[in-house]
Amino acid sequence: MKCSYPDCRVPTSGPSGDGGVTNIGVAAHISAASPGGARYDESISPAVRSDMSNGIWLCQLHAKLIDDDELTYSVSVLRDWKETAEHMAALEAKGYAVRRASPFPELERKAPKLVAEMRADILGKPLVREFVLLSKRHSYGGGTKPSFYYCYEDHEFLASVITIMEHANAIYDISFNSVPRYNFTEDFVSFLLGEE
Numbered sequence: 001m002k003c004s005y006p007d008c009r010v011p012t013s014g015p016s017g018d019g020g021v022t023n024i025g026v027a028a029h030i031s032a033a034s035p036g037g038a039r040y041d042e043s044i045s046p047a048v049r050s051d052m053s054n055g056i057w058l059c060q061l062h063a064k065l066i067d068d069d070e071l072t073y074s075v076s077v078l079r080d081w082k083e084t085a086e087h088m089a090a091l092e093a094k095g096y097a098v099r100r101a102s103p104f105p106e107l108e109r110k111a112p113k114l115v116a117e118m119r120a121d122i123l124g125k126p127l128v129r130e131f132v133l134l135s136k137r138h139s140y141g142g143g144t145k146p147s148f149y150y151c152y153e154d155h156e157f158l159a160s161v162i163t164i165m166e167h168a169n170a171i172y173d174i175s176f177n178s179v180p181r182y183n184f185t186e187d188f189v190s191f192l193l194g195e196e
Contacts, residue, residue: 003059004085026063103168133180
């Protein structure tokens with residue numbers, strides 16, 4: 001009873017205020033039940049189209065998403081999600097906590113100097129989350145909010161590494177006034193502090 005979208009896994013049912021059950025889950029078709037639907041395959045028999053093997057359990061948001069973008073969410077992608085969700089559910093039923101592997105060790109291999117500097121900063125000021133990218137040729141008065149600073153001259157391909165870090169959900173962009181500014185995510189901070 002969780003969404004099968006790998007990065008969602010939100011519970012889709014629970015108690016309602018009147019003592020009943022509320023359900024926000026959708027039994028979506030992997031291959032559409034009728035012509036014109038997402039991923040419709042005329043070679044599949046009506047019996048197969050209505051079989052559980054052609055269904056995937058999703059929250060309402062992701063059920064809509066997969067039908068609006070059938071090129072990205074192909075039959076093979078959805079079958080992979082379904083198989084993964086079923087394996088995860090089996091492990092969770094046995095008491096295991098299942099989560100996606102952390103991409104942060106790979107980030108550290110790609111940019112060891114930058115990650116080491118970030119780790120030292122966070123260890124020194126564990127409640128600061130904001131940082132700014134600067135050139136050593138420029139000065140910056142960051143105001144009253146504490147921030148860390150990383151210089152382009154100190155880290156080769158810094159802008160590219162920052163993009164990779166965004167994609168790995170280690171940081172997120174909060175830029176304004178043409179100043180590249182970011183926050184660390186709490187998961188990345190836990191990694192830097194050795195809490196993972």
